[in-house]
Amino acid sequence: MPALHLITANRNYSSWSLRPWLLLRKLGVEFEDTRVLLQTDDFKQQIAHYSPAGKVPVLLDGELAIWDSLAIMEYLAEAYPQVWPEDKAARALARSVSAEMHSGFMALRSKMPMNCRAEGRSVAHDEALDKDIERIQAIWTECRLRYGQSGPWLFGQFSIADAMFAPVVFRFNTYGVKCQGLAGDYLQTVLQDEDMLCWQHAAQQEQEVLMGYETGLTAQ
Numbered sequence: 001m002p003a004l005h006l007i008t009a010n011r012n013y014s015s016w017s018l019r020p021w022l023l024l025r026k027l028g029v030e031f032e033d034t035r036v037l038l039q040t041d042d043f044k045q046q047i048a049h050y051s052p053a054g055k056v057p058v059l060l061d062g063e064l065a066i067w068d069s070l071a072i073m074e075y076l077a078e079a080y081p082q083v084w085p086e087d088k089a090a091r092a093l094a095r096s097v098s099a100e101m102h103s104g105f106m107a108l109r110s111k112m113p114m115n116c117r118a119e120g121r122s123v124a125h126d127e128a129l130d131k132d133i134e135r136i137q138a139i140w141t142e143c144r145l146r147y148g149q150s151g152p153w154l155f156g157q158f159s160i161a162d163a164m165f166a167p168v169v170f171r172f173n174t175y176g177v178k179c180q181g182l183a184g185d186y187l188q189t190v191l192q193d194e195d196m197l198c199w200q201h202a203a204q205q206e207q208e209v210l211m212g213y214e215t216g217l218t219a220q
Contacts, residue, residue, distance in 0.1 A: 004031040005060040006072075007050045009038045011203035013213045015114040015167030017057045018199060019069040020076070023163045025195040027080055037208060070102045073160045085155045090147045094154070094161040097139050101164040108132040112171045113213040116203035121175050121216030136168055137183040144182040152189040166190060170200070175216060 006024065008017035024031050036046045036056060044054055051058040051067045058065055059072040066075045077083045085091045107128035115121070123129075143154040143161070150156030154165070169190040172179065179187045190196055 002030040002032045003061065004029060005034065006031050007034050007036060007047070007056055007058040007060070009036055009056040010206060010208055010210070011035075011199055012116050012206050012208070013038060013114055013210055014056060015170075016055075016069045018114075018167050018170075019163045020057050020059060020072040021199070022166050022195055023073050023076060023083060023160065025198075026158045026163075027076070027083070029076075029080075038210060070098065070160075070164070073163060077160065082157070083160050085147065085157075085159055087147075090155050093143065093146070094159050097143065097154075098161050098164045100139070101168070105132045105136065105168075108136070108168070108171065111215070112175050113215055114167045114170050115174050115213055115215070116170050116200045117206075118174045118214075118216075123175055123216045133172075133177055136165070137179055140165070140179075140183040140186045141181060144186055148182070152186075154186065162190070166196065169196070 004024070006021060008014060008021055011017075021033065036043060036050075038056075047054055047056060047058070050060065051065055053067045055067065057069060057072060058067045059075065060066075061075075066072050073083065085094050107126070111123050111126075111129050140154065147155040151158075153159065153162045155161060169187055171177070172187060173191060178184075
């Protein structure tokens with residue numbers, strides 16, 4: 001049995017679950033993956049077995065439980081330091097944009113919930129949402145311009161920063177957000193990534209429909 005056990009939720013909707021899952025896949029680390037469905041009658045009871053916070057994701061390493069996506073990935077960074085850029089300045093920027101993603105972009109989160117299997121959705125834009133979209137593209141462009149020479153990811157090689165922004169790529173795809181230049185190239189890199197396609201395929205096989213996440217079914 002793998003030493004690591006990741007507790008996740010619905011592939012289609014759980015952006016926070018995607019982040020550590022994707023990082024573990026990129027590391028090539030064997031792990032057990034248990035899915036606890038969102039908004040079911042016994043969700044709180046099920047997740048309480050794993051996390052005192054009552055939320056997914058949770059990483060179990062033996063008797064140790066680590067919750068919150070960024071905390072899980074920082075825990076993994078202790079054993080796998082390559083998940084942050086080696087260069088000090090690049091590492092500082094990667095940490096900064098990851099933390100910004102972790103705590104910000106509330107308009108994007110609320111108006112464009114992650115829905116991997118949906119395409120062609122349309123939502124009403126306002127100033128806050130447009131600012132979030134503009135800022136994300138600026139981050140992608142800056143990182144690729146400054147540090148992207150050694151590979152296709154934000155800092156050349158895959159890092160925690162890429163895992164943090166992976167759900168945004170699905171959101172942009174679902175709601176038809178157009179990206180140009182380096183940001184557009186990065187969007188396509190992530191959408192075409194083998195592990196992202198694996199996650200999306202699993203989402204497409206799910207039968208659960210959570211209407212709270214089914215935004216933009218008709219043009220608004």
